[in-house]
Amino acid sequence: MKPKLSLALALIVVGMPVTGGAQGTAPIDPAKAFGARERISDVALSPDGARVAMVMANGTRGQVVTVFDIGGDTQRSILSSDGDTDRIGGCHWSAVRRLVCTIVLRSETGTGALMFTRMVAIDADGGNMKLLSARSSTSALGLMQNGGTVIDWLADGSGDAAGGNVLMTRLIVPEASTGTHLAESRSGLAVERVNTITLKRTTVEQPRAESGEFITDGHGVVRVTGIQPQGSSGYNADRIVYSYRKPNSREWLPLSTLMLNGSASSGFNPYAVDRDLNVVYGFDQHQGRQALFRIKLDGSMQRELVHADPQVDVDGLVRIGRQNRVVGVSYATDRRQTVFFDPDLKKLGASLARALPNLPLVSFVDASADERKLVLFAGSDVDPGRYYLYDKDSRKLSELLPLRPELAAVTLAPVRAVTYPAKDGTMIPGYLTLPPGSDGKGLPAIVMPHGGPGARDEWGFDWLAQYFAQRGYAVLQPNFRGSTGYGDAWFQKNGFQSWATAVGDVNDGGRWLAAQGIAAKDRLAVVGWSYGGYAALQSPVLDPDLFKAIVAIAPVTDLETLRGEHRNFVDYPQVDAFIGRGPHVRAGSPAQNIAAIRAPVLMFHGDRDDNVGVGESRLMAARLRAAGKPVDYVELPKLDHQLRDDNVRADMLSRSDLFIRKALGL
Template identity: 60%
Template sequence: MRRLILAAVCAASAAVPAAAQDAAATAHAFGAREYIRQISLSPDGRRVAIVIPVGPRGTGVMVADPIAGGGAKTILRTPGTDGEQVTDCHWATANRIVCEVAINRPGVGVRNMVFSRLIALDADGRNQKQVTARQSYRALGVAQFGGDVIDWTGDGKGGILMARSYVPEQTIGTRLASSAEGLGVERVDVTTLRRSNVEYANADAVEYLTDGNGHVRIVGTRRSNSAGYDGNVISYSYRKAAGGGWQPLGKLTLGDGYGTGFNPVAIDRALDAVYGFEAKDGRQALYRVKLDGSMARELVLDHEGVDVDGLIRIGRQRRVVGASYATERRETVYFDKELERLSATLGKALPGKPIVGIVDASDGERQLLIFAGSDDDPGRYYLYDKATRAMVEVLPARPELEGVTLATMTPVRVPAADGTAIPGYLTLPHGSTGKGLPAIVMPHGGPGSRDEWGFDWWAQYFAARGFAVLQPNFRGSAGYGAGWFQKNGFQSWRTAIGDVNDAGRWLLGQGIAAPGKLAIVGWSYGGYAALQSAALDPDLFKAIVAVAPVTDLETLRAESLGFTNYPHVDRFIGRGAHVRQGSPARNAAAIRAPVLLFHGDIDVNVGVAESRLMAKALREAGRPVDYVEYKGLDHQLDDGEVRAAMLERSDAFLRRALGL
């Protein structure tokens, strides 16, 4: 097995426990941004395009030839200093790559906005062109997003199908105007930039699905109200393979929790059917519906305890080959028997890496791009050739952690106060007895999310520094059905935060956490949960770290004013006493533990005003608080130096607060 070695980033070191390294070195190793941020395989199966970090905040695109064992070249760079990042790259032809560049800019009201544009370039970096249609000075508005590639085989010759937003144009005193408005589809040649309409702009359209071979088969439409806000019902229509007019497929109603109705996701051209998700017995299941006019419906996969929430698609046609769900670990069910056998074989051939997934495939699926990793291995990528059965290693996902001994993650069940078993994951420091440790409860973000078994850089860092880390999937988490999700983690905050606090009590009761050595750490909704935990039990946690937290539900609601999704956000947060009672900034006096806050000032997920408000409220209540604000960073604090500093400062804060 050969390995593509990039000396600048992959220098290996002897395996030593991370806790044995000094604090600064450990923080830098874990705070480093993931080296392979996104990766794709060329149609001929020989080269990969990788989105990589460049410097503390920048991004780049690197093209490498794993089979030849070298030739890696960075063909595009963005400095990241002005909020510009490459987010995604895919091969349109064997020599032409299309990349999305996102730009964070000041927006309306209290929110920043992210804009995006698509560019195309050759595999050597030459011949760069903007694929996104350039706006005329006559445009009556701004196209925020530069388009989404919905089909990579629009004509088989480098033409793609791209869904894009049209903005009407007008010039006084001339006939130079366009009334086209809304989402449409066009075919674009990524070399010549010739473009032609496939689906004319539709003001109500929100989504188009193709069969992976250049034909649009499904459209989703949503009516807006008189004020221009989005409705809560998406109506889906389909057309037959032979063409013709649109026919009704179904409706998806968006609620304050799980939606209801059929949500189409991917079309299988060979079966002339669409795969989609819909509730069954209170949990999400995968269905298949025929598009031949019969509307014949088939249950493909469900699970009695969790949502089926993943669809496995590979190759340039995005062929559906399986589905997945997460119990204690994520399980994949392959519909393709050859890939099922291959997955089992690779799982045995790569000992210690039980997470094996197919990332991409060449034309004809002769070569496969594989990821393999585990809880104590950040993972690495391989190129596999079906004909020769040879596998070549491409790169590790996190070279800075090469040779570092990491902790294992164990699924656990934590009893809540009402007897409900709360699933979660316990990560103990490598080599520890698991008793009498400083400990952290780490609630996840979302709240419509969940933690899963696998590598987690944040939890692993604290374990490396000697902390036990418990990540509970409290009620209000996604993945376990509508009953578990309840009304979401804001409207049902008492239950969600109660479960989080019960996780802390369990750590103490089991003797895992030493008395007086329990803290809570969270990011986004997790930061909200960390702060709000004191509203139910001010004496439980002795230190609180919150990164980019929601702190006031009315402020969160106001952040969406002026945006079309405001009604959805409004419904999700809800109205009533829970808004005041469930807002940490309005209950700052209840917090007794010292608080450390971090936030980026161009956060588009949770406005920086939330942490500023929280810090102000804590100070006015006479509570100890440290607040660190980072200029020019978004919700993810996507800067290796900043993340390292955040980790090191958090560790020092926790040690001081817990008396370590």
């Protein structure tokens, strides 16, 4: 008989108090508790399993990298960002005492802002920090915004783990010639072997014009590359051409062509190479939905369907270890599902399900070099989640840190998968969150469409939905047509070109809430972020009287303006095709349909938003005011699309709640 998985609840992390009534503190302010950012945004386990590094929230919008000794009480904060001019994208161990971190930098210019990434290496005690990205030349003919990406951690043995070598990409920018042969004439993405301690660099793959992607076998050999051609205009073409190599060969052979046709992609999209099986895993269409395939890299191009689902897209690879080996696949039905190919992890997954019955959303985050220690994340709809360390040898599971300690004493609301009929009879899937303890009848209610539009909501914890449920609202999150995850037919042309269907499904969600008696009469509001904000503002075009309050965060308001925002970027043709041309551009733009809006509008937008320009909300607010419509517009300085600031988010939640209550007469 196999021993049961023991659950050790010893908290490793110290020094971060959990706030709440359980500790006898003052009553929780819901807006502050739910508005606080996740305490952890990244976790990495050292190759020897002795240390864990976490990128943690610091202050109201900053971050700090903290290293903890497992089994001890030592912790060190070794790197920080202010969240204003820079932020930490994530960290990973290149050696037992050496970390590599990605830094995202913002530089303001006279005509806007530019985003840069740079990689730094730093010791576990905070010493010996060095710039890992190649330095750009003052004579370079272009900007090196991309500071490189580690594509292989070279973890075949203790030698590389100790020596700190990695494979990373490097963007080569040609230089102006001043009569010397030393000027750089090459261009494109290259691959280098870099020692993260000494900074010694060796070229592994020469730069290729228009190259944009390299995939290794996890053991230091580049096996797949992707090239996206550019036209004479400098814009990217509508395709990525992939090539592969046979084992022990340097010759590139054709693999696939991924077409980027505006509404969706088509063709085999490679993600990972398995050296032992000599295959590449990737996603492609199967019977109208995305599925996982693998193709042999021996010259035969033999293709095998690995996993498909008849109802939803298969959209995730499960990978583990320093070689990032593929061990399973994931997809979301009513809940996120995982299918393991690896028999040992399949058994472990079942054991974890028994050990954590109330935390069914389990995912592997990182592993030691020998994979005897694993970091995993577990959560649910009523638990924001927490990180654990699992030791295979002792079969012990130890909690590292909860993701949102501010909510430890808050009773969260269960989330239920539902379907409701659209006008044409199509059943629309979604998620319903009711206030804790509510009977679900006669409530003020909010329909909350997701962003994207190329996205979908999933079962689990959502801080926006949970906040409004705490405040007494029923919240419906619809996966309207135009959402991803349900196949080509569901996606249609996309949520902009098929806006009438997508927004119609959102509105039908509100009607369903009222018809079921969940929503009280005339007490419906709509709240959305990004595309969700667009759908909220566009909803009155189809039914001006349905929603009595509209809250839009960082919304798209004018499709032609959105197109123009990308005109000076290489992805303009793809954005142009995604938006499309025709009458729907004007009909589908909230700023062009002000007359339809009767409900009061509240908008929030960061003035550093690179996803949706702040000018979109400025335009919408100006036109609403000119038409005498009630609007409150809050512009947030020095914040991007995600509004990563605890105080700002708390204020946004509080203002939204008060605004909706007033509009609904509560």
